[in-house]
Amino acid sequence: MGNVTVVLVDIGNTRTKLAFSDGESLLSVTELPTGEFDSHLLSKPMDAWVLSSVVPAVGTMWTELLSRKAPGLTLKEVDNFDIIFDVRRKAEVGEDRLADIEGAFYLGLKPPFITIDFGTASVINLVTPQHEFVGGVIGPGVMSSYECLTSKAALLKEVPLDVPEDLIGRDTKTNLESGFILGFAFWAEGFYARLKKQYPDLSAVLTGGAAKIIHQVIDFPAQYEPHLSLLGLLRVLELNKHLL
Numbered sequence: 419m420g421n422v423t424v425v426l427v428d429i430g431n432t433r434t435k436l437a438f439s440d441g442e443s444l445l446s447v448t449e450l451p452t453g454e455f456d457s458h459l460l461s462k463p464m465d466a467w468v469l470s471s472v473v474p475a476v477g478t479m480w481t482e483l484l485s486r487k488a489p490g491l492t493l494k495e496v497d498n499f500d501i502i503f504d505v506r507r508k509a510e511v512g513e514d515r516l517a518d519i520e521g522a523f524y525l526g527l528k529p530p531f532i533t534i535d536f537g538t539a540s541v542i543n544l545v546t547p548q549h550e551f552v553g554g555v556i557g558p559g560v561m562s563s564y565e566c567l568t569s570k571a572a573l574l575k576e577v578p579l580d581v582p583e584d585l586i587g588r589d590t591k592t593n594l595e596s597g598f599i600l601g602f603a604f605w606a607e608g609f610y611a612r613l614k615k616q617y618p619d620l621s622a623v624l625t626g627g628a629a630k631i632i633h634q635v636i637d638f639p640a641q642y643e644p645h646l647s648l649l650g651l652l653r654v655l656e657l658n659k660h661l662l
């Protein structure tokens with residue numbers, strides 16, 4: 419596009435990711451807790467925006483604010499994707515999942531591939547060699563389940579988790595690191611291994627808040643891209659410019 423300012427917003431259940439872009443790449447990225455808003459964020463002039471949200475009330479608030487500034491697209495209303503939908507109920511699919519998939523196309527991944535997002539939930543999307551999005555996996559989020567456990571177990575305190583040095587923990591902290599960091603890596607490895615039998619050329623990309631740690635211990639070839647969903651919104655813009 420060149421010489422334009424595009425604002426990209428991905429509203430997840432925990433964090434809202436916001437980027438300024440020239441329509442081709444990300445120029446700056448900020449994050450804030452979902453539900454919070456800082457009017458300074460949208461004080462700069464913009465030419466267009468693209469928004470995905472899995473928190474309807476917050477999505478509506480941002481859409482109203484952004485609409486006052488420039489024309490834009492929400493993932494709900496766009497019609498061009500790199501995928502053919504082969505899911506039972508397209509309207510049910512979280513917009514952030516579509517953003518992740520389009521992010522993989524932005525990066526140049528060739529189907530078959532999976533995207534793995536360790537956000538509030540742990541989510542896998544599968545795109546087949548025929549470019550069909552057939553669905554995926556929604557499971558417990560790394561930190562969501564960790565917070566749940568530490569709130570239910572009297573002796574477990576919520577300590578920060580690091581990459582464990584060993585498979586088997588030797589104290590409470592390292593036991594928890596095995597369970598949550600390695601455990602979720604094994605979760606991803608299990609799905610990857612089974613899908614790879616069906617799709618020998620399968621590739622994978624990891625994203626989401628907890629992927630920053632988990633990607634370090636994953637034992638299959640997977641790219642790590644912290645801004646996958648925002649890159650996906652750029653790809654969505656590219657495919658749907660005619661709607662602006």
Ligand SMILES: Nc1ncnc2c1ncn2[C@@H]1O[C@H](COP(=O)(O)OP(=O)(O)O)[C@@H](O)[C@H]1O
Nearest residue numbers: 430431432433536537538539561562626627628
């Ligand atoms: N800097 C961080 N350190 C540790 N955990 C983080 C950090 N940032 C995010 N997380 C964890 O990652 C999750 C949020 O990741 P994110 O991918 O933004 O989720 P969502 O898209 O669902 O809002 C939360 O569970 C949070 O605890």
Ligand SMILES: CC(C)(COP(=O)(O)O)[C@@H](O)C(=O)NCCC(=O)O
Nearest residue numbers: 430431472510511512514537538539
């Ligand atoms: C699965 C999700 C909760 C993931 O949300 P996130 O962890 O990114 O906040 C979200 O994509 C969602 O609410 N999806 C709707 C159900 C579906 O995708 O089938």
Ligand SMILES: [K+]
Nearest residue numbers: 430514535537
């Ligand atoms: K997300």
